[in-house]
Amino acid sequence: MKSSVSEITQISRLLPSVKVAQLLSYARALAAQARTAHRKARKKNGQTEWERIISHPHPRPKLEAIRARLEKLEREGKIEDFQFHKL
Numbered sequence: 001m002k003s004s005v006s007e008i009t010q011i012s013r014l015l016p017s018v019k020v021a022q023l024l025s026y027a028r029a030l031a032a033q034a035r036t037a038h039r040k041a042r043k044k045n046g047q048t049e050w051e052r053i054i055s056h057p058h059p060r061p062k063l064e065a066i067r068a069r070l071e072k073l074e075r076e077g078k079i080e081d082f083q084f085h086k087l
Helices: 002-014 019-056 063-074
Strands: none
Touching: 002 019
16 A cells, blocks of 8 residues: 555655545545445454354353243243343
8 A cells, every 4th residue: 555655755745736635535445446336345254253263162161051940930830030131
């Protein structure tokens, strides 16, 4: 990115002011387009990363303990006594 900026700076020194304004406008449009594409890719990759994490088979002892407590309460018919807000 820095090399692109330095190239634009070098080129802009050779151009008349009207052309410099057009060049800067075009550069800003390209930068905005790149940021938008980057956000979309990051969001997509973030979703993929999340799916990879939750599908990984490593043990989750806290989650298993909560599941066991819920199953026990359900067997005893006391599921309404469970305090979900303390999860």
